[in-house]
Amino acid sequence: MSSLSDAQPAATGKMPMGLVRAWRLVSFIVRFAASLLLTFLGLLAITFFIGRIVPIDPVLAVVGDRAPRAVYEAARLKMGLDQPQIVQFIQYVGAVLSGDLGLSVSSGRPVVQDLAEVFPATLEMATLGIAIGVLLGVPMGVEAAAHRNSFGDQIIRVVGLAGYAVPAFWLGLVGLALFYARLQWVAGPGRLDVFYDGIVEPVTGLLLVDSLLAGETEIFWNAVSHILLPAAILGFFSLAYISRMTRSLMLDQLGQEYVTTARVKGVSERLVIWRHAFRPILVPLITVIGLSYASLIEGSVMIETIFSWPGIGNYLTTALLNADMAAVLGATLVIGGVFIAINKVCDGLYRVFDPRSR
Amino acid sequence: MTTLSHWLTDDSPASRLQARLGRWYRMGLALWRNRLAMLGVAIVLALVILAVAAPYIASHDPLVQDLTRRLLPPSGDNWMGTDELGRDIWSRVVFGARITLVIVAMVAVLTAPIGLLLGAISGYLGGWIDRLIMGVTDIFLSMPKLILALALVAALGPGIENAGIAIAITSWPAYTRIARAETLTFKNAEFIAAMRLQGASTARIIFAHVLPLCLSSMIVRVTLDMAGIILTAAGLGFIGLGAQPPLPEWGAMIARGRSFILDQWWVATMPGFAIVIVSLGFCLLGDGLRDVLDPKSGDRH
Numbered sequence A: 001m002s003s004l005s006d007a008q009p010a011a012t013g014k015m016p017m018g019l020v021r022a023w024r025l026v027s028f029i030v031r032f033a034a035s036l037l038l039t040f041l042g043l044l045a046i047t048f049f050i051g052r053i054v055p056i057d058p059v060l061a062v063v064g065d066r067a068p069r070a071v072y073e074a075a076r077l078k079m080g081l082d083q084p085q086i087v088q089f090i091q092y093v094g095a096v097l098s099g100d101l102g103l104s105v106s107s108g109r110p111v112v113q114d115l116a117e118v119f120p121a122t123l124e125m126a127t128l129g130i131a132i133g134v135l136l137g138v139p140m141g142v143e144a145a146a147h148r149n150s151f152g153d154q155i156i157r158v159v160g161l162a163g164y165a166v167p168a169f170w171l172g173l174v175g176l177a178l179f180y181a182r183l184q185w186v187a188g189p190g191r192l193d194v195f196y197d198g199i200v201e202p203v204t205g206l207l208l209v210d211s212l213l214a215g216e217t218e219i220f221w222n223a224v225s226h227i228l229l230p231a232a233i234l235g236f237f238s239l240a241y242i243s244r245m246t247r248s249l250m251l252d253q254l255g256q257e258y259v260t261t262a263r264v265k266g267v268s269e270r271l272v273i274w275r276h277a278f279r280p281i282l283v284p285l286i287t288v289i290g291l292s293y294a295s296l297i298e299g300s301v302m303i304e305t306i307f308s309w310p311g312i313g314n315y316l317t318t319a320l321l322n323a324d325m326a327a328v329l330g331a332t333l334v335i336g337g338v339f340i341a342i343n344k345v346c347d348g349l350y351r352v353f354d355p356r357s358r
Numbered sequence B: 001m002t003t004l005s006h007w008l009t010d011d012s013p014a015s016r017l018q019a020r021l022g023r024w025y026r027m028g029l030a031l032w033r034n035r036l037a038m039l040g041v042a043i044v045l046a047l048v049i050l051a052v053a054a055p056y057i058a059s060h061d062p063l064v065q066d067l068t069r070r071l072l073p074p075s076g077d078n079w080m081g082t083d084e085l086g087r088d089i090w091s092r093v094v095f096g097a098r099i100t101l102v103i104v105a106m107v108a109v110l111t112a113p114i115g116l117l118l119g120a121i122s123g124y125l126g127g128w129i130d131r132l133i134m135g136v137t138d139i140f141l142s143m144p145k146l147i148l149a150l151a152l153v154a155a156l157g158p159g160i161e162n163a164g165i166a167i168a169i170t171s172w173p174a175y176t177r178i179a180r181a182e183t184l185t186f187k188n189a190e191f192i193a194a195m196r197l198q199g200a201s202t203a204r205i206i207f208a209h210v211l212p213l214c215l216s217s218m219i220v221r222v223t224l225d226m227a228g229i230i231l232t233a234a235g236l237g238f239i240g241l242g243a244q245p246p247l248p249e250w251g252a253m254i255a256r257g258r259s260f261i262l263d264q265w266w267v268a269t270m271p272g273f274a275i276v277i278v279s280l281g282f283c284l285l286g287d288g289l290r291d292v293l294d295p296k297s298g299d300r301h
Helices: A002-007 A017-053 A058-063 A069-078 A085-097 A111-146 A151-165 A168-182 A207-213 A217-254 A257-264 A269-277 A279-306 A312-321 A325-353 B002-008 B016-033 B035-052 B089-125 B127-141 B145-156 B160-186 B190-197 B202-239 B250-260 B266-293
Strands: none
Touching: A017 A085, A017 A325, A017 B127, A017 B145, A058 A069, A111 A151, A111 A207, A111 A217, A111 A269, A111 A279, A111 A312, A111 A325, A151 A217, A151 B202, A151 B266, A168 A217, A168 A279, A168 B202, A168 B250, A168 B266, A207 A217, A217 A269, A217 A279, A257 A269, A269 A279, A279 A312, A279 A325, A279 B145, A279 B202, A312 A325, A312 B145, A312 B202, A325 B145, B002 B016, B016 B035, B016 B266, B035 B089, B035 B266, B089 B127, B089 B160, B089 B202, B089 B250, B089 B266, B127 B160, B145 B160, B145 B202, B160 B202, B190 B202, B202 B250, B202 B266, B250 B266
């Protein structure tokens, strides 16, 4: 965007302002779409490449290792493996676009179908996690900046460091041992207790929503008690990052002269912080939150493994251990696609709303 | 001692050696005054010492099983208890330092030079080369690193080397960005122009003058990234894609202790503490180094 406005001062001088804005918007959208498309293509290229370096012969996986040579060759031709790599890549992209991610060897079903079933569970957990992270992290970061070097500020620092240094899967295990086994505050692994399984008809796939829709409050509370710990652990990592970034953004604002002016005018400290200093950081904060959300969806892989959470991360790790490459690559594509989309949209929002980045 | 420190802090050093040593001395001094950074130094040093002198520090053989001594709680003999095969956890943690150090070193050696070189070339040459390199870098930067590393190791096959390679493939782009940004700041400086006027080749300018100046911000970034690398490596080990049994890799040890977490908590917790402490050490050291080497970047708050 910046290069655009730099490059055209002469031309824009004669155009009416409305036209300039419209031109900028169109150009921005085109660039945004191109960059998004290229990145998705990059992801596809990587998963395609990973699929090629697997030492498993895809033909053998289909026909079995005792198939006669003729059958093997026929299957090879049918799968298009005699084509040049670039043709195969184009075919792969076409297949993915039409929603074909191949068959899962372990479930025997199309990978897309499997993924559609498990994804809501991940979404539910990550969304609750980011909600915890935002609701606690933002106020914590603001308070830490307002009372710099206070005791609370030091705690934010430690939490921020811990967010970088503590392995999520380990924290999950310790959490289970402490809050489930020892204190019995929360329920154990899984989304529900066994005897509640399959009662609620999946509508949205989000158990918390579905159980309320069905009017099953008992199941709802059971689901809450199951999701609380994994979501809190995801929330901790997002809180660590969000509070650290909020603090840093707020400190930048509090050092500005307009804040001093407001204080000199006698505006109360509370108003200075929340009305004057907090507003300008909203835009970068949205980007921070988006990034954190994307990383939670990615990071849920480890947490889901620990909590036997039937989401996409658990699906991925199970597929990894079964050498079910179609499922691995499918899950990678979906998680990667969501990750990239969130990242890019946040980046785009930042550019649209922050006048300085134009 | 005072004469030495005077010689080191001399305002007009007589030789290049004196100037260089003086610079290091000042940086060391600045680092020394930062208590948290020194804690980081101590932790990283401890990791190196554990790795190098593992056979002398470990109290038991990390691989020898003793089924009569299964799952013993921490005691005077087994400081961190024993695992489900009767192996001493403390000794396994000590030997695990070697694996952690190998992976970390491997990733640093693979990624930093590639990132440095690509970034310097991209920033110095500009034009379509810059666009191409940065386009690819940006694509890689927007990828989810952990998931890609997982898929890559799944394809390459489990093991320490492959885990290192997978992490390296997913982490070079950040270094390219930094090296490019750094190069752009002094690309048009007079000393570079002077070299060009003297007829120095592009390769010479990049290798002898651009790269060395990018080094300090690279060192800072690599150190800060170490924690993430250790966590990813441990995660791969935990899932079963990293170091293979019976190697005492910390992540894999946590995975084995998972089944006993409710009653024999020490099996899974102890290696976790090792990961936390070492990652923390690299974070603190990185923060300290940033303050000393690269004060203009990052949050100084």
